[in-house]
Amino acid sequence: MAKMKVVIIGSGVAALAAAARLTQAGFHVHVFEKMATPGGKLSEKWIGQYRFDLGPSLFTLPENVEEVLDLFGKNRSSFSYKRLNPVCEYFYEDGTRFSAAADHTVYVEKLSEVFNEKKHTIEKFLKSSKATYELTAPVFLKSELSFSKLLFKADTYRAIFQLYKLPLLGSLNGSLKKRFRSEKIIQLFNRYATYNGSNPYSTPAMMQLIPHLENGIGAFLPEKGMYDISRTLYNLAHENGAVFHFNSSVEEIIHDGSKVKGVRVNGEVISSEIVISNLDITPTYRYLLKNFKAPERLLNQEKSSSALIFYWGVKAVFSEMHVHNIFFSDNYKEEFDHIFLRKDLYSDPTVYVNITSKECTQDAPVGCENWFVMINVPHLAGQDWPDLIEKSRKRIIAKLSRILKKDIDSLIEVEEVLTPQLIQDRTGSFLGSLYGNASNNTFAAFRRHNVRSNDLKGMYFCGGSVHPGGGIPLCMFSGKLVAEAIKEEYL
Ligand SMILES: Cc1cc2nc3c(=O)[nH]c(=O)nc-3n(C[C@H](O)[C@H](O)[C@H](O)COP(=O)(O)OP(=O)(O)OC[C@H]3O[C@@H](n4cnc5c(N)ncnc54)[C@H](O)[C@@H]3O)c2cc1C
Incomplete structure (x- = not known):
């Protein structure tokens, strides 16, 4: 046939x-x-002697x-990757530093120590994050959006009987505020809303399932990027x-x-x-x-947020950074109000720096690093992007130079920029939004x-x-x- x-x-x-x-x-x-x-x-793209992954940098599952690979009977080792440790380095403007260890016990102990929260409270949250993922993934994430199909799945009934375990009401931020006292730990867990381009102050508390993917199951990096x-x-x-x-x-x-x-x-x-x-x-x-x-x-x-990315080849090695690095804004609420309500950019954005050359040494020359520097921005809505890009570049460089105590601008050897408009033009994403609907x-x-x-x-x-x-x-x-x-x- x-x-x-x-x-x-x-x-x-x-x-x-x-x-x-x-x-x-x-x-x-x-x-x-x-x-x-x-x-x-x-x-991916090579810029001079530096290799960059153009979009996604965090790999889970x-x-x-x-x-x-299994379907074709291929050896799994043909796709090699490693579990990252630390998972992420967090930097706050007041000098607070947190290194998220891959090991669960160390992660909880350090969270408790740095943010002065009880270990029991942190464990309870992480357990709830795991339960939310495990109950919803088979029913919702791994099934078609079809009532008739869900009706015949045992997982649906398992989830229904355990609904009491799910945070069904309120926003992610609202539910975190009920658990934690430290504004900094709330900011750290609120950030997971950005993993699907949403606003932590309005996305449902169910989004607390995302930290389990990164910290419970693990963050990984393919050995070739x-x-x-x-x-x-x-x-x-x-x-x-x-x-x-x-x-x-x-x-x-x-x-x-x-x-x-x-x-x-x-x-x-x-x-x-x-x-x-x-x-x-x-x-x-x-x-x-x-x-x-x-x-x-x-x-x-409503569409998800977009991103502004600078790909920088940097002529130095920063030992305090690893593959994933976050430099938090001092006022997270203001930052998200700007992105989602005002559709413009906040003057002190949270900056994410991804450096694959920390693990994939072929990605940058010896003594140098490939920095993927990203801030969350609104989707296209008639903004003056040339002006916003220029301002953002200055703000990002000032923030990184301040916290890392080095003049970053003078270390940039090669540079390219990815904007919401380019994301729309290159991949067809409506309004440059990274994840479709918010x-x-x-x-x-x-x-x-x-x-x-x-x-x-x-x-x-x-x-x-x-x-x-x-x-x-x-x-x-x-x-x-x-x-x-x-x-x-x-x-
Ligand atoms: C900057 C950035 C950072 C991200 N960070 C992460 C992250 O850390 N972790 C994560 O998991 N996800 C991340 N994402 C999201 C992730 O990249 C996407 O969700 C995912 O890659 C989208 O894949 P897709 O299958 O929807 O196809 P897309 O990648 O959207 O590809 C669509 C394809 O269709 C092609 N196309 C468009 N129009 C036509 C046409 N008319 N004819 C033929 N072809 C056409 C395009 O050229 C493109 O190749 C990020 C995205 C971006 C942009």
Whole structure:
């Protein structure tokens, strides 16, 4: 029997996972990618002698990649990574320092010592974070957004009977304030809201599940850098028959109002009964699915934050920093009010510095480091970006120089910038938002598009703007969910 064809638009991490899984299941997969290389946001670039991962820097749940390797019977060691210790270095303006150890006992002891909180209170919070993840992941994150499917899952009933363990009311910040006295520890745990581009002062307390991923299960780094995630998935799909068409921007998804018929690329029609869009859901409906009614309620949700990134090759080594480093703002509430309410930038932003060369020595010349310097910013809303970029650069350099006690500006050897506009232009993310919709209210998680269309047969979706959400682990889940949905329907 001839293999069924699947066309995938885009080659972000969710699409690569779906392409590999569908190839292995016997589908004939064609991926059309508008850029010259695979990976989307999860790409890399050399600037002079420095290598940079362009987007994601924090890697959790590596078993998502291993699961795909296992499907092909590949040795897991072909994708090597290590668990980071310390997980993150935190710097506060008043000189307070906290190094988050990977070891649970040391982590709790140090949190207690530095922030003067009882160990028991910290343990209780981390236990609650773990319970929230373990109860919601099988029911929500690893399942399609479908009432009928959830009805037949044992995990659904397990979660229902343990609802009392879940923080169902209030915001993340509100629930942290009830547990802790130290403003600094509250700020540290509030930061996890930014992992899906949300505001800790309005995102639901359920988001407390994220610290468990990083501290309970672990933060990891592939030995060849983050891009090795894309490379590994691409190689698996490609070696097993998926055909990749680079520099090929899809212009239209062809349909007859009830069924998908194919796509149009460079004026040429490519027929296929099954099409997966890995492109952000908003441009998929607005520009590719012409003459088709868009799900306005889902598309009009508040968007997540964006980011401003400076890639700096730095001619020095900073022993007090590790792979992940946070330099906190002195007024977190003001910072998020600026990002989400005023849609502008706060004068004292929290600065994140990622340095992969701490572990991947090939990423920078000897005696130098590759700094990925990022601040959270609002999505595109008519701001004067050239002015904001110039101001931000000065503010970031002043803050880092102040805290690290070195003139950072004079150490920058090479430099490039990634802006919300470039994020939108390069990857199609609507308004440059990093994670599709924000999760700034209780129902936001349920207002993401499912991986399959109920109205157009053969139309599927995967990636950061659809269920279960943005970030590498959730995109890998959506890649799996979409492959399972297609197998269920067509095999
Ligand atoms: C700066 C930054 C930092 C981040 N940090 C983290 C982090 O630390 N940890 C984490 O887990 N996540 C992080 N994320 C989020 C994470 O990168 C994304 O959620 C994830 O990579 C999105 O993958 P995706 O599958 O949705 O596809 P995307 O990466 O969005 O790729 C979509 C692809 O579609 C292609 N495309 C668009 N239009 C067309 C068209 N018409 N025809 C053909 N192809 C098209 C694009 O070129 C692109 O390759 C970060 C993101 C950014 C930008």
